[in-house]
Amino acid sequence: MLDEKDIKSLPGSLVSWVYEVKERTKPDKVYWCDGSDEENAELNNLLTNEGKWIKLNEKEYENCYLYRTQRDDVARVEDRTLICTENAEEAGPTNRWMKKEKAFKMMWGLFDGVMRGKTMYIIPYLMGPENSDFSQVGIEITDSAYVVLNMRILTRMGQVAVKEIGKKKKYVRALHSTGDLSIKNRYICHFPDELLLMSINTEYGGNAILSKKPHALRIASVAARDEGWLAEHMFLLEVSDKKRKNKYYISGALPSASGKTNLAMIKPPSNFNEFEARTVGDDISWLFVGKGGELRGINPENGFFGVAYGTGPSSNPNILESLKKNTIFTNVALNPKNNTPWWEGLSEPTELLYDWTGTEWHTGNGKEAAHKNSRFTTPLKQYKFKSKSYEDPNGVELSIMLFGGRRSSLIPLVYEAKTFEQGILLGAMTRAETTAAQSASTGIVRSDPMSMLAFCGYNMGDYFKHWFDVADKVKNPPKVFNVNWFRKDEKGNYIWPGFGENFRVLKWMIDRVDKKVNAIELPIGFIPNIKDLDLKGLNIRKEKIEELFYFDKQGWLKELNEVKVFFKKFEKNLPSKLWYEFDKMYKSVQEY
Ligand code: OXD
Numbered sequence: 025m026l027d028e029k030d031i032k033s034l035p036g037s038l039v040s041w042v043y044e045v046k047e048r049t050k051p052d053k054v055y056w057c058d059g060s061d062e063e064n065a066e067l068n069n070l071l072t073n074e075g076k077w078i079k080l081n082e083k084e085y086e087n088c089y090l091y092r093t094q095r096d097d098v099a100r101v102e103d104r105t106l107i108c109t110e111n112a113e114e115a116g117p118t119n120r121w122m123k124k125e126k127a128f129k130m131m132w133g134l135f136d137g138v139m140r141g142k143t144m145y146i147i148p149y150l151m152g153p154e155n156s157d158f159s160q161v162g163i164e165i166t167d168s169a170y171v172v173l174n175m176r177i178l179t180r181m182g183q184v185a186v187k188e189i190g191k192k193k194k195y196v197r198a199l200h201s202t203g204d205l206s207i208k209n210r211y212i213c214h215f216p217d218e219l220l221l222m223s224i225n226t227e228y229g230g231n232a233i234l235s236k237k238p239h240a241l242r243i244a245s246v247a248a249r250d251e252g253w254l255a256e257h258m259f260l261l262e263v264s265d266k267k268r269k270n271k272y273y274i275s276g277a278l279p280s281a282s283g284k285t286n287l288a289m290i291k292p293p294s295n296f297n298e299f300e301a302r303t304v305g306d307d308i309s310w311l312f313v314g315k316g317g318e319l320r321g322i323n324p325e326n327g328f329f330g331v332a333y334g335t336g337p338s339s340n341p342n343i344l345e346s347l348k349k350n351t352i353f354t355n356v357a358l359n360p361k362n363n364t365p366w367w368e369g370l371s372e373p374t375e376l377l378y379d380w381t382g383t384e385w386h387t388g389n390g391k392e393a394a395h396k397n398s399r400f401t402t403p404l405k406q407y408k409f410k411s412k413s414y415e416d417p418n419g420v421e422l423s424i425m426l427f428g429g430r431r432s433s434l435i436p437l438v439y440e441a442k443t444f445e446q447g448i449l450l451g452a453m454t455r456a457e458t459t460a461a462q463s464a465s466t467g468i469v470r471s472d473p474m475s476m477l478a479f480c481g482y483n484m485g486d487y488f489k490h491w492f493d494v495a496d497k498v499k500n501p502p503k504v505f506n507v508n509w510f511r512k513d514e515k516g517n518y519i520w521p522g523f524g525e526n527f528r529v530l531k532w533m534i535d536r537v538d539k540k541v542n543a544i545e546l547p548i549g550f551i552p553n554i555k556d557l558d559l560k561g562l563n564i565r566k567e568k569i570e571e572l573f574y575f576d577k578q579g580w581l582k583e584l585n586e587v588k589v590f591f592k593k594f595e596k597n598l599p600s601k602l603w604y605e606f607d608k609m610y611k612s613v614q615e616y
Pocket residue numbers: 100230279280281307329461
């Protein structure tokens with residue numbers, strides 16, 4: 025636990041807030057987290073004694089635990105996620121809004137006495153590397169030991185953060201309670217002008233680990249707008265080419281549960297051995313314009329909160345070893361024979377398992393054993409294929425940025441924006457089929473600009489304008505691409521094999537950056553000459569590849585008309601530059 029000296033070194037306003045929260049929530053105990061190993065062991069014991077924490081086989085899964093959240097609390101809840109400001113216009117047409125005063129009143133009402141009989145944990149945390157101008161600090165108060173243990177992996181917390189809080193001008197205050205987990209009163213409220221978060225009656229990661237989406241995206245996106253940078257739902261990947269002796273940093277936005285973590289941890293196919301891919305981050309990037317006019321990025325997180333379901337030797341071989349120690353598994357299945365976790369895609373299931381709810385499960389019963397949005401929380405530090413630069417206070421310089429989403433038709437495997445400004449349009453017009461992470465019906469095509477629909481803390485019309493403002497300051501912008509690994513043929517089968525083979529597409533992007541290959545111009549951007557895609561060792565017919573790039577003019581006009589309906593929602597907030605880029609593309613498709 026932090027001692028009195030540490031607590032005294034924190035800003036007085038922060039400590040007063042902690043005492044105010046204590047007075048209102050009335051916990052039995054107060055505990056200031058220091059992030060030490062002893063503290064970790066204590067919390068593990070506590071949760072184990074409460075019967076909520078299943079210690080996994082120590083030989084195979086060293087210091088790993090399994091946790092089950094309540095059955096109706098397994099994903100983010102977008103309709104309960106509120107932006108609370110003075111005016112609805114500040115939140116914009118894509119966010120759920122509540123007037124600030126009303127939300128305060130409602131939330132303090134719900135928090136009144138909510139921690140009776142519980143311990144209130146206070147977690148100072150740091151987002152981003154130590155000693156970095158780009159990093160931010162916060163303090164989360166929670167009554168959930170599970171949240172503390174997750175924060176311990178996903179952020180730099182405790183003593184290190186206390187030191188950094190002293191150096192920063194601002195800090196985020198985040199308050200969470202498990203409450204009684206009732207859906208009726210489940211809310212995740214964001215007060216961007218107050219740098220304040222309040223979340224109650226949920227324990228699911230994205231709703232309760234407030235450093236992540238609530239701070240690092242929703243609150244940070246507002247700060248980014250005000251300060252001239254970008255807080256994005258993007259991974260950061262380092263690709264080094266031993267032959268060219270060069271390093272390329274790629275940031276990419278893909279909607280939740282669309283293989284973003286897999287791409288961030290990609291293992292190049294065996295015949296690409298001059299390349300090495302290393303992860304800087306798998307989910308969130310903060311991007312800044314550097315002194316030389318370059319775009320730089322840091323990963324504010326310190327671990328991965330990845331989807332377990334579907335993670336296995338073919339989708340993400342690199343992560344598997346990392347999951348064998350110091351990892352929390354949430355809502356996966358359990359093999360009771362040897363106390364190991366299991367989920368679909370990991371291996372062949374054994375005859376008998378306990379499913380994610382703890383119920384007996386037998387092979388062939390037609391049900392899923394792990395929840396589709398089951399998760400692993402695992403430290404970045406122990407990941408074998410991490411890039412050293414994840415700790416670089418100055419971040420990395422981007423040469424490639426990509427957008428994409430899950431689309432079974434129309435969108436090519438890859439295409440390149442003609443300019444950075446057109447790249448902003450590609451990001452803004454991203455539409456994708458929904459997945460299990462969003463707690464909505466799955467498989468519906470919806471607009472998800474820059475994969476930020478659920479994460480932009482202010483009016484997305486202004487957000488698009490902000491992107492153009494940042495673009496004005498970038499002198500040597502990264503090349504922008506759009507990708508779609510999910511196109512299907514007329515029989516409904518995926519055409520492209522995906523996973524590690526996606527590296528072939530990244531390699532083409534790198535060749536474009538180095539001006540090694542030409543490309544074919546379409547009204548929407550540039551697509552590869554098929555001969556320039558390295559397909560060696562892939563068993564796929566040329567006609568199939570051509571199908572991946574087939575340009576359907578009528579389909580594109582329909583797509584653009586639907587995008588236009590979405591853009592119109594933003595009315596006067598939509599920047600003229602976006603309309604200009606849109607009209608230019610529309611016209612060239614019409615004339616094609
Ligand atoms: C996540 C998400 O948890 O996008 O990363 O839902």
